[in-house]
Amino acid sequence: MKKGLSIILTLLVIMTFAAGCGTKSSTQTPAPSTDTNKEFKLGEISDSKPMVVNKDKKEIQILAQVNGKYLTEDTRHGVVFKDGTNGEKSVLRGLSNQFDFYNALIEIGAKPGNNISLEDMKLAEESVEGSKLNVFVTWNGLGKEIPFSDILKSNEKRPMDIRFGGNLEAATNLKTGCILCLDSCAVGITSDAAYKANELTLKKQGKITGNPDVLPADGTKVAVIFRLAQ
């Protein structure tokens, strides 16, 4: 009896881990909406259409999801595609990929900076260049767009300066999934020029988390809006 119970309990634990590790990531398929059997919609974007490009407004909207881990932990990643290697390392888990996002930026007329190299990431001396973008966030029930900086909490007050870094080659080679980095980056498609390359990691002075007083709960879907600054 004891032996049987021991074996059953042991197998249960192993099966729990094996089931999780063996299945595809639950976020590879479009995440279900909070209403059962209904596709999630937020304005023009939805589960089946996680990115919308408006060439007239020079605007891209992408669907993302709050990662509650980073409401208490600090990170240098703002938005990362869920299937990238950094997919679980960002404040917002992007539901459309970094390559479609890059192409959408080109489509609205943004110019990539392509000025940060992987070597620059060891030095914290260069700031990302490229077209300036104004970035906003909204979610169901908020009723308005708020600046991306409002969903972050930092011990340093630096106005955000989001730039189209480009970095398509690095993004393709490294497959991190990075869409928006919180300091200048050699891999992220867009990043914040207010901080030098990899400054948050190297200098360890700035600490950025999601703002729990502003962001909705872990798992809530949000829209991130990138607008080309005129």
Next chain:
Amino acid sequence: MRYFILIYNGFVWGLLTAIIAFNNQWLEMRINIGYLIPAVMLVVLIAVLTSKKTVIITGKFTAVNLFLCFILTYGVLGTKRLTVVPAAIIREAIKMTDVKFAAVNLFLVLCLTLGLITILLCRPKGEH
């Protein structure tokens, strides 16, 4: 029961190891920290099963181990992070990131509690 006790204690040590490793931001940003849990469990299993000396893990040891690991975890994380970090590590490890932290925490507490009760009730002699 001896294998279950090994798995149980290995899981507790694995989770503690993952929580400590999580505080190293360089590491946390680069790997799935949750993989440390089965790695430590495997090391414990192999170490005990291949040990030439008799390893005794009793129910009492398991209870004290769980308590001490909890105290250490609380010391490392504090109250607020305690409700987020272990759950975040576990759901990332099992690739179920849509599951809410509360659900993971409940599952974790239930498993640890039921597991400990089972070990204490079955009163293993603890010889491996």
